[in-house]
Amino acid sequence: MKFVHRLAYYLLGFLIGGVFLYFIFSEKRTEFCYMPNCRVLKDIRTKGILISKQAEATLKEKWVTMDDIKRSLQYGDVDFSKSNKPNPGGGKLYVIEGKTIKDEPIVIEVVNFSDRAVLQDVKKQ
Known part of the structure; x- marks a missing residue:
């Protein structure tokens, strides 16, 4: 042949x-989710987010909304050089760089526990 x-x-x-x-x-x-960035974000999204008092105060300032946080947890980038560090209260701290709906860059700090994820802080970049 x-x-x-x-x-x-x-x-x-x-x-x-x-x-x-x-x-x-x-x-x-x-969905294809084998890359480290995707796995961390998916793990945080599936657990649900609890909001700390510091993050709640930032959300009350109205420059960032919960939709911006969810969008960043869907499409953001995990900064592994600043992340995956043990937190004094347990869990691991992850720093996620994302954008608001108005296309402003933000930095989200999330402490990831085995059973929950806590939104620690939201900052403008």
Whole structure:
């Protein structure tokens, strides 16, 4: 069998398999989350967020909203050089850089415990 025919059979099988996988995984609503940034953000989002008094005072200033926090926890970047450090009260501190709806950069500090996540502080960058 010529190389061109083998290549055509391979590509046809690859195409059929790709279409098959597309339909299977589109129904499951799965997401690819194997990178460290994605795993940390997903872990924090699934636990739910408790708000500290300091973060609550910042939210009352009205320059940042809870929607901005949720958006940053969805699309933000974890600064691992400042994060993953033990917190004196337990858990690990994560520093997340994100943006508000008005496209202003913010920095979120979240303490991640095994059963909950606490929004420690929100700052303008």
